[in-house]
Amino acid sequence: MKRLRAWFLAPTWTVMLSLFAAPLAIILAYSFLTRGTWGGISRPWSIESYQRLADPIYLGILWRSFWIAGAATVLCLLLGFPLALFISRAGNRKNLYLSLVILPFWTSFLVRTYAWMFLLRDTGLINTVLQKLGLIHNPLPLLYNDGAVILGLVYGYLPFMVLPLYATLERLDRNLLEAAADLGAKPWVALTRVVIPLSAPGIRAGAILVFIPCLGAYLTPDLLGGGKTVMIGNLIQNQFTTARDWPFGSAVSLTLMAIVLVLLLVFVRRQEGGLV
Amino acid sequence: MKKKWLAAPLAIYAVLAYLFLHLPLLILAGFSFNASRFTVWQGFSLAWYRAAFQNGQLKESAWNSLIIAVFATIAATIIGTLCAYGFWKRSQPVLAGSLYMSLVTPEIVSGISLLAFYQWIFRFLHIQLGMHTVILAHVSFSIAYVVIVVMARLRTVDAQLEEAALDLGANEWEAFRYVTLPAILPGVVAAALLAFTVSFDDYVITSMVAGVDSETLPMVIYAIARRGVNPVVNAISALIVVGFGSLILISERLRAT
Amino acid sequence: MNRRYFLMGAAGLAACSRDRRPRLNIFNWSDYIAPDTVPKFEAEFGVRVRYGIYESNEEMLARVMGGNSGWDVVFPTDYIVKPMLANELLAPVHREELPNLAQLEPRFQHPDWDPELNWSVPYMVIAAGIAYNRKLNPPPRAWADMWDERLRGRMTMLDDPFDVIGACLKKLGLSVNSSDPGELRRAQAEAIRQKRLLRAYLNAEVRDQLVSGDVLAAHMWNTTAQQAMDSSPEIGFVYPEEGYAVYPDCAVILRESKRPELAHKFLHFLLRPDIAAANALAARTTTTNAGARKILPPAFRDNPTLYPGPDVIARGEWAKTTEPAAQRLRDRLWTEIKSA
Numbered sequence: 001m002k003r004l005r006a007w008f009l010a011p012t013w014t015v016m017l018s019l020f021a022a023p024l025a026i027i028l029a030y031s032f033l034t035r036g037t038w039g040g041i042s043r044p045w046s047i048e049s050y051q052r053l054a055d056p057i058y059l060g061i062l063w064r065s066f067w068i069a070g071a072a073t074v075l076c077l078l079l080g081f082p083l084a085l086f087i088s089r090a091g092n093r094k095n096l097y098l099s100l101v102i103l104p105f106w107t108s109f110l111v112r113t114y115a116w117m118f119l120l121r122d123t124g125l126i127n128t129v130l131q132k133l134g135l136i137h138n139p140l141p142l143l144y145n146d147g148a149v150i151l152g153l154v155y156g157y158l159p160f161m162v163l164p165l166y167a168t169l170e171r172l173d174r175n176l177l178e179a180a181a182d183l184g185a186k187p188w189v190a191l192t193r194v195v196i197p198l199s200a201p202g203i204r205a206g207a208i209l210v211f212i213p214c215l216g217a218y219l220t221p222d223l224l225g226g227g228k229t230v231m232i233g234n235l236i237q238n239q240f241t242t243a244r245d246w247p248f249g250s251a252v253s254l255t256l257m258a259i260v261l262v263l264l265l266v267f268v269r270r271q272e273g274g275l276v
Numbered sequence: 277m278k279k280k281w282l283a284a285p286l287a288i289y290a291v292l293a294y295l296f297l298h299l300p301l302l303i304l305a306g307f308s309f310n311a312s313r314f315t316v317w318q319g320f321s322l323a324w325y326r327a328a329f330q331n332g333q334l335k336e337s338a339w340n341s342l343i344i345a346v347f348a349t350i351a352a353t354i355i356g357t358l359c360a361y362g363f364w365k366r367s368q369p370v371l372a373g374s375l376y377m378s379l380v381t382p383e384i385v386s387g388i389s390l391l392a393f394y395q396w397i398f399r400f401l402h403i404q405l406g407m408h409t410v411i412l413a414h415v416s417f418s419i420a421y422v423v424i425v426v427m428a429r430l431r432t433v434d435a436q437l438e439e440a441a442l443d444l445g446a447n448e449w450e451a452f453r454y455v456t457l458p459a460i461l462p463g464v465v466a467a468a469l470l471a472f473t474v475s476f477d478d479y480v481i482t483s484m485v486a487g488v489d490s491e492t493l494p495m496v497i498y499a500i501a502r503r504g505v506n507p508v509v510n511a512i513s514a515l516i517v518v519g520f521g522s523l524i525l526i527s528e529r530l531r532a533t
Numbered sequence: 534m535n536r537r538y539f540l541m542g543a544a545g546l547a548a549c550s551r552d553r554r555p556r557l558n559i560f561n562w563s564d565y566i567a568p569d570t571v572p573k574f575e576a577e578f579g580v581r582v583r584y585g586i587y588e589s590n591e592e593m594l595a596r597v598m599g600g601n602s603g604w605d606v607v608f609p610t611d612y613i614v615k616p617m618l619a620n621e622l623l624a625p626v627h628r629e630e631l632p633n634l635a636q637l638e639p640r641f642q643h644p645d646w647d648p649e650l651n652w653s654v655p656y657m658v659i660a661a662g663i664a665y666n667r668k669l670n671p672p673p674r675a676w677a678d679m680w681d682e683r684l685r686g687r688m689t690m691l692d693d694p695f696d697v698i699g700a701c702l703k704k705l706g707l708s709v710n711s712s713d714p715g716e717l718r719r720a721q722a723e724a725i726r727q728k729r730l731l732r733a734y735l736n737a738e739v740r741d742q743l744v745s746g747d748v749l750a751a752h753m754w755n756t757t758a759q760q761a762m763d764s765s766p767e768i769g770f771v772y773p774e775e776g777y778a779v780y781p782d783c784a785v786i787l788r789e790s791k792r793p794e795l796a797h798k799f800l801h802f803l804l805r806p807d808i809a810a811a812n813a814l815a816a817r818t819t820t821t822n823a824g825a826r827k828i829l830p831p832a833f834r835d836n837p838t839l840y841p842g843p844d845v846i847a848r849g850e851w852a853k854t855t856e857p858a859a860q861r862l863r864d865r866l867w868t869e870i871k872s873a
Binding site: 003004005007008009011012013015016019020021022023024026027030079082083085086087089095097099100101102103104106107108109110111112114115116117118119125128155158212213215216217218219223232233236237240246249250253256257260261264 | 293296361378393413479513521525528
Binding site for chain 3: 035036037038039040057058060061121122123139141144226228230235238239240241242243244245
């Protein structure tokens with residue numbers, strides 16, 4: 001029994017060790033080196049890269065990433081909860097409605113981000129329509145700002161929020177709601193006092209599933225933020241291309257990983273989350 | 277049957293939410309048929325589709341994406357299915373943990389760490405970045421997805437079936453091959469479709485480890501999209517949406533059987 | 534397991550080229566060559582060319598820095614040549630194989646960055662200035678105008694550290710090649726001040742937005758501006774009063790290249806007057822090739838954007854390689870500007 005299982009797991013071990021652990025180890029090593037004169041890495045070993053992170057500018061980027069990711073998460077929650085509630089009560093059409101939520105998600109992320117570029121530009125659809133209707137005279141600057149980035153993130157990760165919420169809401173005991181109604185509670189009260197607290201596990205799972213990718217987002221702030229909205233992901237990419245400062249880029253990467261790990265350890269409970 | 281509370285407002289909200297989710301893509305696809313470059317409708321035209329199909333770079337990159345996705349999917353599905361089976365037999369917290377980590381690692385970090393890894397290896401092996409480096413990278417992040425889907429399917433399989441087979445004289449490999457594998461096959465195929473879409477769509481990691489000959493479709497789309505709105509991108513996007521959409525619908529159907 | 538090996542082998546085969554002809558991989562700026570130059574080269578020499586494009590020196594460097602990118606010929610700006618040399622990224626240029634070097638203009642025969650042309654071959658010259666939409670009245674005339682409140686949200690700067698810091702230095706009346714930390718920090722302060730008005734940092738990507746009117750004024754290279762002006766009479770270009778940076782771009786052969794002889798043939802091909810003229814005409818740039826300049830059509834040769842008068846030329850300042858210490862400072866300042 002054990003031999004076969006060992007063989008079955010061996011390829012995964014190999015891949016994980018060589019293509020996941022080893023690269024991260026290299027990055028770890030790089031983060032303790034110094035930038036070469038014209039870029040890249042060189043001796044001496046130092047913790048200078050990590051010390052640089054304490055600079056207010058970079059703490060500001062960290063803070064901004066948290067803010068944007070947080071805003072996207074909250075919006076996803078607000079937008080996704082009613083939708084998940086609707087689907088969970090949809091009877092035998094549940095799978096259809098669920099598929100309709102998943103469908104746009106599994107088409108290209110790049111395409112979906114581009115769709116918002118198309119809509120939000122000064123000469124894009126939204127501005128053109130608003131101008132034709134006479135509501136505005138000059139185009140609104142909808143693109144290349146934090147708002148556009150948050151919108152793009154919400155659009156991209158909404159399904160990540162809806163699915164766990166749906167999973168929790170679907171298992172909700174209808175009797176509890178009936179009991180609440182019997183006791184005279186109005187629908188709104190039943191919602192806030194019964195449904196929402198009971199769906200806490202789903203909310204937690206969804207929040208984590210949205211917040212973490214948003215924190216490390218790179219493509220969305222790049223395309224929708226116009227190179228001005230610098231989140232951690234952009235900073236990292238910048239260090240490895242334009243600035244050619246690999247040690248600093250590595251330090252920022254590992255810091256991001258550490259933050260993600262801490263969040264997971266704090267918020268994901270063993271029995272709710274996890275892979276297996 | 278109790279009257280459903282909040283039924284009406286929720287239904288209205290759901291319609292709006294679905295519009296929000298689907299309308300941007302529908303608009304994008306709609307304007308791919310616009311004769312004009314700009315957001316003023318000037319008549320129906322297939323010109324952008326013609327341009328897309330005639331663009332050599334697009335065709336080549338689409339072909340590259342396809343090859344990469346096929347090979348990465350086959351490798352990831354095989355490795356991932358075997359891994360899920362291994363987990364099913366006995367849990368492996370370390371390996372499972374590392375797979376989970378690979379899922380939550382920000383793509384940019386995966387990309388640059390793989391790039392650094394390849395740069396380091398190439399000091400000894402003198403190979404260049406190319407299709408193989410991209411395929412390996414895709415395998416590394418796809419395995420976790422495959423494991424999740426196949427595990428979900430495995431949970432519906434009765435462990436006693438294998439035990440019965442073993443009792444009847446089969447060895448472990450035969451038990452897996454003839455009893456469990458057929459039972460999870462729809463899940464495996466669904467996982468493969470998932471891995472395929474994830475690989476085909478990847479931009480961040482691919483752009484960091486791709487070489488001269490291995491430009492993928494997302495890389496080309498990004499390069500064009502960066503320079504501004506271009507209806508050819510609308511056309512490609514529409515094709516991608518329809519293509520992936522169909523794959524996912526099939527995948528969902530298979531998962532449900 | 535047999536099937537897996539087969540598939541792996543097939544992957545390896547698929548990764549190899551499907552074409553028997555010798556291959557040359559050329560990495561160049563976008564829109565920087567005539568459409569028929571590469572096909573002509575392929576036909577004449579019986580080779581296949583893979584032609585990739587980039588939008589900035591940094592993008593190119595990031596790819597070739599590792600020494601295993603796969604490219605044979607790239608086109609760095611002059612001030613990048615020395616750092617590439619220091620990083621052992623370049624293969625020597627054998628002058629004997631390039632008799633057409635005589636076609637270059639005298640001032641490019643012994644340039645500052647490579648006096649004997651042992652490592653690079655000058656290609657085209659660019660300058661950075663301000664492109665604007667004629668809706669903007671009065672039109673901009675100096676770098677200082679890019680800090681004007683009326684441009685809020687409708688103005689872009691190049692996504693290039695040397696250009697942006699250079700523009701700020703010029704605004705302060707300093708040299709674009711300054712290595713003085715104090716001066717550089719003052720320039721950085723200017724850039725950060727400007728960010729509030731800035732729409733985005735964009736290179737050639739902004740061309741469409743300028744034409745459509747989304748953007749009113751853009752920090753732009755004269756080449757890109759000329760291309761924009763070709764498609765719309767609404768666009769104008771100005772060389773700022775305080776002065777501007779001039780960048781010769783060169784072709785270099787990468788050390789990792791496995792086909793240096795073929796690369797030399799390509800460089801020689803580029804130096805032919807007819808080819809150089811076609812490239813300059815199509816890319817809308819200033820050529821370094823005297824022979825080409827003679828055969829350019831007069832209208833193009835006298836184009837004020839690409840071949841300005843002597844008073845404008847006098848304001849131009851050549852970009853030079855920065856010393857390592859100052860370069861580190863500049864790179865760090867750029868990160869901070871981007872992050873501010």
